[in-house]
Amino acid sequence: MNIKEFAEKACAAVAEILDKEVYLKEVDKLNGVKRYGLVITDPQSNIAPTLYLEYFYQIYQETEDWSETINKIVTAYNSGLFPKHFDMEWFKDFNSVQKLIFQKLINYEANKTLLDDVPHTRYLDLAIVYCVYYENTKTGNGSILIHNSNLNLWHCTSDELARLAEENTPRIHPLTISSIKELLPNLLGDARDTTSIPIPMYVMSNKNQVDGAISLLYKNALRSFSEQHNTDVAILPSSIHEVILLPLNGDEDFDSLRKMIQLINRTGISKEEFLSDNMYLYRRTTDRVEIA
Numbered sequence: 001m002n003i004k005e006f007a008e009k010a011c012a013a014v015a016e017i018l019d020k021e022v023y024l025k026e027v028d029k030l031n032g033v034k035r036y037g038l039v040i041t042d043p044q045s046n047i048a049p050t051l052y053l054e055y056f057y058q059i060y061q062e063t064e065d066w067s068e069t070i071n072k073i074v075t076a077y078n079s080g081l082f083p084k085h086f087d088m089e090w091f092k093d094f095n096s097v098q099k100l101i102f103q104k105l106i107n108y109e110a111n112k113t114l115l116d117d118v119p120h121t122r123y124l125d126l127a128i129v130y131c132v133y134y135e136n137t138k139t140g141n142g143s144i145l146i147h148n149s150n151l152n153l154w155h156c157t158s159d160e161l162a163r164l165a166e167e168n169t170p171r172i173h174p175l176t177i178s179s180i181k182e183l184l185p186n187l188l189g190d191a192r193d194t195t196s197i198p199i200p201m202y203v204m205s206n207k208n209q210v211d212g213a214i215s216l217l218y219k220n221a222l223r224s225f226s227e228q229h230n231t232d233v234a235i236l237p238s239s240i241h242e243v244i245l246l247p248l249n250g251d252e253d254f255d256s257l258r259k260m261i262q263l264i265n266r267t268g269i270s271k272e273e274f275l276s277d278n279m280y281l282y283r284r285t286t287d288r289v290e291i292a
Helices: 003-018 053-065 065-076 094-102 111-115 146-156 158-172 180-191 212-217 221-229 254-267
Strands: 023-030 034-040 050-052 101-107 120-123 126-134 142-145 175-179 202-206 232-237 243-246 280-283 290-291
Touching: 003 023, 003 034, 003 053, 003 101, 023 050, 050 065, 053 065, 094 126, 094 158, 094 254, 101 158, 101 212, 111 126, 111 290, 126 158, 126 243, 175 180, 175 212, 175 221, 202 221, 212 221, 212 232, 212 243, 221 232, 221 243, 232 254
Parallel strands: none
Antiparallel strands: 023 034, 034 050, 101 126, 120 126, 126 142, 175 202, 202 243, 232 243, 232 280, 280 290
16 A cells, blocks of 8 residues: 555545545655645644645554544544634735745756745745744744745735845844864764764854755855864755765865765665755855865
8 A cells, every 4th residue: 555545445435534625735855855744634723734644654554544544644633733713914015024024045957846936936846935923832833935926915026025035034033153073972872982983064054954055045154164163065965954064174085975975875864854966165365165
């Protein structure tokens, strides 16, 4: 049973147990990833939450226990994690959203279909897209991708959108730059002595480490880093959430670095988190980033 067959069968089973209208929704995510979710409607609610099924499909593959898997889906829906009401009127008001607009980076070629429907700015082999940040104590913080229809509703131009996002993003998602050595203990625990690891690499992201690759476009961020290390900088796009900075000393093997990027992209991250297979260079003389 593949994921689509599982989703169709689960949809019917959950609808019967809950005695509610349930329908299957195929959602296109970043980089051509397709996810399957159950949309469960309730007459007493003004929203219909989407319950994604990949996690439950994995449970079923491991246990082959259909009844228990369906019970877990129903339990997840009844857990109270899905609010009955969610006020979205604020999103229609441009005065309410303009200070919450931020930008993030995605791969251009892998998302061309999505980009037909959302305002974006081309950047090298990437695209800058725009979102609205929100905080919610019940569902958790998140973001809403801005579509062309939203600009029409707000009577907002693409240029104004880009300007607001450039101003807001460093405030909403403050810059962080950490040495690889600082992060390795969290990954490896106390079993490794990281003081002897000769890796002059740094991770550039934001405080939440979500959609942090855009930080390479923060004003003066790369320039300050380059001046601090008195060198040009190689930029390795490890995911949409962060990039790795490598101060150059002149003896780097760029081919090996490119292979490392591709290895991370194929084995270290999910397809949805992929940013680019290319390596970039920040040149101090031009104060610009280019594909290496």
